[in-house]
Amino acid sequence: EGVAAFVASQGTLSYQLEHFVDSHDLLGRSVCSMGSSGSKYISSHEDSDSAQTHEGVTVVDAGTWVSEPALWVEWTHTGRLESVGETRIFVIDAERMFKALLHPGLRAVATQYAGEFHKRVVTAKPPLASYPSDIEVPHADFCGIVCCMAHPWRVQIGMHAFRKLAAAGGFGTGIAAHMKSRLKHEILTGRSVLVVSG
Structure with missing residues (x-):
């Protein structure tokens, strides 16, 4: 233990x-x-x-x-x-x-994520999935969990990813301002989910 x-x-x-x-x-x-x-x-x-x-x-x-x-x-x-x-x-x-997450928003996101992760741990069993192990919890990938979180937390995570993408020049010069604005609107309305991975 x-x-x-x-x-x-x-x-x-x-x-x-x-x-x-x-x-x-x-x-x-x-x-x-x-x-x-x-x-x-x-x-x-x-x-x-x-x-x-x-x-x-x-x-x-x-x-x-x-x-x-x-x-x-x-x-x-x-x-x-x-x-x-x-x-x-x-x-x-x-x-x-977890105790270090003093910011209420970060703590709330972590709590919601933990709840979704827990659901996957306790439901992972044959015949639909393998048991959870130290290597894998079936269906518990970050993107999948974020997509199942409540809308406000998906927006918070999505906007964080949007800002990181913009700061890293991920939009490039070829993407028009209206396209960035459209993606931002889709994140805010829940039509799209954007996450940082890798």
Whole structure:
């Protein structure tokens, strides 16, 4: 049982699946994201579309979260993470992270996101989906969750993405002002959802 999130920024890790988690087995907290070098998640089956399984070892792509549910729900590790070589890991204390969200708007968005994430954790079970694991919670991708959030939060997330896109020059010079205005209007009215990914 843990209370931290981990992000490996470089190195190789292996992950040994020890048990599955179903809706009655959500007791601890911990998160891990793989970093710039390849990492391994050892499992008896394939758990994730973003991971490749080869002889019981799942190679997790850089930037893929492991045990992400610990940020949003009570979570029990489904396995053991081990370093195979020199590795750097960034640790996020899940409880402190949520307490640090002092801004009421950020806290409200995080609370809504956590609620949607929780729904996916407790409903992930065969035959419609695999059980949630440290590698994957079926149907819990960021974009899908944001699309299911209440309109005010979709707008808040969408406008944040809109501002980031504009600041990064993502609209380019070829997009007319009226097109940017139209996208902004679609975000505000709920017709479009815009998110930052990757």
